[in-house]
Amino acid sequence: MNEFNNKTAVVTGAASGIGLELAKLFAEQGMNVVLADIEQDKLDAAVSTIETFGAQAIGVLTDVGSAESVEALYQAAASRFGSVQVLCNNAGVFTGGHVWEQTVDDYEWLIRVNQWGIIHGLRAFVPHMIAQGDECHIVNTSSMAAMCTLPFSGIYHMTKHAALALTECLYHELSMTAPQIGVSCLCPELVNTGIATSARNRPAELGKENITDMHTLSMTAITDATANSLPPRVLAERVLQAIKDKVFYILPPADNPWRATANSRLEDIQQVRNPTFAPPAI
Ligand SMILES: NC(=O)c1ccc[n+]([C@@H]2O[C@H](COP(=O)([O-])OP(=O)(O)OC[C@H]3O[C@@H](n4cnc5c(N)ncnc54)[C@H](O)[C@@H]3O)[C@@H](O)[C@H]2O)c1
Structure with a gap:
C-alpha cells in the first residue's frame, strides 16, 4: 500500500507509546485517524495533538x-469516515512474575488485552476490508517476546507468541483469498513507553496484581530497561515502511541483541536442544 492520503487508519492503544506515534505518523501522511484507547483523558489529549497536524481524527x-x-x-470509524484501510491492533499490557505465582486474574488480563484484543479487531474489521475490495493493511503488535522465551514474564511471552502465530495464519489466509490486504506483525525490542505502568488500566474486577518478589523484580527490570530504550517514533517509522513494502516481520535490525536471543531459540528447536537461557546482551 503506497497511497495514504484521505485513507483511514484505526489504531488501538493510541493514547500512549507506540500507538500514539503510529497515529501521528499516519496523520502526517494525510490519513484520517481513529484513535482507540481505554484511557479517556490521554485519548482526548492524543486526538487534540493529531488535530494540530490538520488531520481528521476521532477518539x-x-x-x-x-x-x-x-x-x-468499527461502527464509529465507518460512520465517520466510510471505510478503513489500515488497522493496527496495537493495545497491549505487561505483568511479570513466576508462572505458578501469577494469579488466574493476571492470566485473564493479559490474554484479554493481548490476545482477545487482536481477535476482536480482526473479526470486526477484516470482513469489511474484504468486502471493500480496495488495498488495505493490518498490523498486529506482538513483540520480540514472541521470538524467544525468558523467565519471569511467562504470561506476556505466551500472549505474544499467540499474537504472532495468529498473524502468520492471517497472512496465509488473506494471501489466498484477498491478497490486496497486506499483513504485518510488529515485533519491537524494548521501547520507551508506558508499558511498565500497564496496571493503570487493569480492570477493577480483576483485582490487584500478586506482588511477589519475582513480580517486583520483573517490574523493576522492565521499568529500567524501557526507560533507557528506543523512542516509539522509530517503531512507527518501521511500521509505515513495512506497509509500503508489504513486509510481514517488522523486526529490530539484524545486529540487535534481541535477534541473537531469537536465533538461539530457533537453534534450540532445530537441534532438539533444551531451552538455552540467552537474554539479550543490552
Ligand atoms: N514498550 C515496549 O518495550 C514494547 C516491546 C514490545 C512490544 N510492545 C507492545 O507494543 C504495544 C503498545 O504498547 P506500548 O509499549 O506503547 O505501551 P503503552 O502503555 O505506552 O501503550 C499501550 C496503550 O494501550 C492502552 N490499553 C491498555 N489496555 C487497553 C484495553 N483493554 N483496551 C484499549 N486500550 C488499552 C493503554 O491505555 C495505552 O494507551 C503493546 O502491544 C505492547 O505489548 C511494547
Missing part, C-alpha cells in the same frame, strides 16, 4: 478485550 473509548466495544469501534 473512541474502547476496551479491546470486549467484542461489543471493538464492534462499536
Whole structure:
C-alpha cells in the first residue's frame, strides 16, 4: 500500500507509546485517524495533538478485550469516515512474575488485552476490508517476546507468541483469498513507553496484581530497561515502511541483541536442544 492520503487508519492503544506515534505518523501522511484507547483523558489529549497536524481524527473509548466495544469501534470509524484501510491492533499490557505465582486474574488480563484484543479487531474489521475490495493493511503488535522465551514474564511471552502465530495464519489466509490486504506483525525490542505502568488500566474486577518478589523484580527490570530504550517514533517509522513494502516481520535490525536471543531459540528447536537461557546482551 503506497497511497495514504484521505485513507483511514484505526489504531488501538493510541493514547500512549507506540500507538500514539503510529497515529501521528499516519496523520502526517494525510490519513484520517481513529484513535482507540481505554484511557479517556490521554485519548482526548492524543486526538487534540493529531488535530494540530490538520488531520481528521476521532477518539473512541474502547476496551479491546470486549467484542461489543471493538464492534462499536468499527461502527464509529465507518460512520465517520466510510471505510478503513489500515488497522493496527496495537493495545497491549505487561505483568511479570513466576508462572505458578501469577494469579488466574493476571492470566485473564493479559490474554484479554493481548490476545482477545487482536481477535476482536480482526473479526470486526477484516470482513469489511474484504468486502471493500480496495488495498488495505493490518498490523498486529506482538513483540520480540514472541521470538524467544525468558523467565519471569511467562504470561506476556505466551500472549505474544499467540499474537504472532495468529498473524502468520492471517497472512496465509488473506494471501489466498484477498491478497490486496497486506499483513504485518510488529515485533519491537524494548521501547520507551508506558508499558511498565500497564496496571493503570487493569480492570477493577480483576483485582490487584500478586506482588511477589519475582513480580517486583520483573517490574523493576522492565521499568529500567524501557526507560533507557528506543523512542516509539522509530517503531512507527518501521511500521509505515513495512506497509509500503508489504513486509510481514517488522523486526529490530539484524545486529540487535534481541535477534541473537531469537536465533538461539530457533537453534534450540532445530537441534532438539533444551531451552538455552540467552537474554539479550543490552
Ligand atoms: N514498550 C515496549 O518495550 C514494547 C516491546 C514490545 C512490544 N510492545 C507492545 O507494543 C504495544 C503498545 O504498547 P506500548 O509499549 O506503547 O505501551 P503503552 O502503555 O505506552 O501503550 C499501550 C496503550 O494501550 C492502552 N490499553 C491498555 N489496555 C487497553 C484495553 N483493554 N483496551 C484499549 N486500550 C488499552 C493503554 O491505555 C495505552 O494507551 C503493546 O502491544 C505492547 O505489548 C511494547
